[in-house]
Amino acid sequence: MYFYLPIAEMSVNIFLILGMGGGVGFLSGLFGVGGGFLMTPLLIFIGVPAPVAVATEANQIVASSVSGVLAHWRRGNVDFKMGAVLLLGGVVGSSAGVWIFKVLQTMGQIDLVIKLCYVVFLGIIGSMMLIESIRSMMRARQVGAKRGKLHQHNWLHGLPFKMRFRRSKLYISAVMPFTIGLLVGILAALMGVGGGFIMVPAMIYLLGMPTSVVVGTSLFQIIFVTANVTFLQAVNTQTVDVVLAILLLIGAVIGAQIGTRFGGRLKGEQLRGLLALMVVGVCVKLAYDLIATPVDLFSIGAALAH
């Protein structure tokens, strides 16, 4: 059964889209990640124009983050104050990201930059996770691992605008979370992701936030960052395809529920290891595409109607 997407201006098999939403939803439920980093490349792969894929995925992530944050909110695992500072940076960053996106698009380099961002960031995060999960699997066999301090103090704690974040049990400069929010916001706009996979490690390792509030707080700020991207892309480029977003959403919601249930049966280290393998896999695939000689050296882009 085919369905004509009004903004992407293409006819797609409805079951393919539902299946993609379900598959990525399953993985995101299983691993507790947003899944944008899988969905956006997949959409581009099936022929959705890159700008439509990025903007529409941002719209879909609004939904999955709202759905995800509610559970964390109920358990009190959202640091709203920290979230507000992060999202302030995120809104500024993602606005800049949408603007950079448009400039790169007219230069004909957007596809390259999207792929490079994916290769670099998925490569770094994926290999770090892989190493970490291998280590923890090995450590699990030894008994009585050492417990370190809550967090280390360094020059970052000397920055001005210190604020107290009660829920995170932190007294740090607001400059740090703002900057992290800003940088992740730029990437989120460029890559069509929520940015959780960068935000979460940054919150743990750079800010020293307790793991319990990290995911909830990250989801909370992703809602607003992706909402901002959706709005700006809708106004500037008219590339948000609501119909595509809804189709993806239906699959993703169901997939995520199944994935969550499945995830309960696996061990934490195993899950992280598998996720790391998947992240590295996507990275290697995209890196290969950049290096391998393309089938056609030519491409036609962004046709402008008269």
Added chain:
Amino acid sequence: MKRSSHFIAAIIIAALGFLPVKPVMSQSLVADLSEHHVAITTGFTGAELLLFGAIEGDGDIVVTITGPDETVTVRKKDRVGGIWINTDEIAFERVPSFYAIAATRPLEDVAPEDVRESQQIGAEYIGFTPAKVYRGLRPEQISEFRQALLRLKQSQNLFSAKVGKITVVSERLFRTRVWFPANMRPGLYTASVYLIHDGNQVSAQTTPLRVEKVGVGAEVYDFAHGQSALYGIAAILIAAASGWLAAVAFRKM
């Protein structure tokens, strides 16, 4: 069949020389499309139209169908520091978004090159030009980009890769089927029919075809382009509401 009865009726009228004003009738050639309107609906997967008509006298028939013009940027990749990057680009103006051609015989037998060139018969003679002067690019490079554009449009099924067949019945009536793919651009299309005798164009006729989005898809598109800020807010609200709904629905399970 509704379509074929239309066809027969039109042929009879055409033969009597009575065809209503719309497709301007010329002396020895008359042609029309089975429909003058293609609606891109939610379930649209492409459309096939019938172009038919009648001729008087000898000659070959050539049919071209062109879509609304657009500007297309062609880019070429080059290896820079180990990865493939778009380096050169040329923007072409007045590129038809769609081009299909059909003829009774191979084009080179129908008309000499100069006639084909002046009437833009055959994909290689479509008259699009670079949007500006590209210094530093040799003519053969520009022609390479041109060829790439034709090839890529063909791979998207927007330019016909080969010349379609025209069926002629008793040297009077002719018909050809034209396939429009789902990725066709909305706008005003033109079907041109030429009667060519001994390499000279004897008669020509054009008939319009309007392609437009209709239904929910069209409304979404108009909303997105007409009131983009409101559309953006609506998109966010829909997403937030469905995310909340999903969380509530699956909470108990």
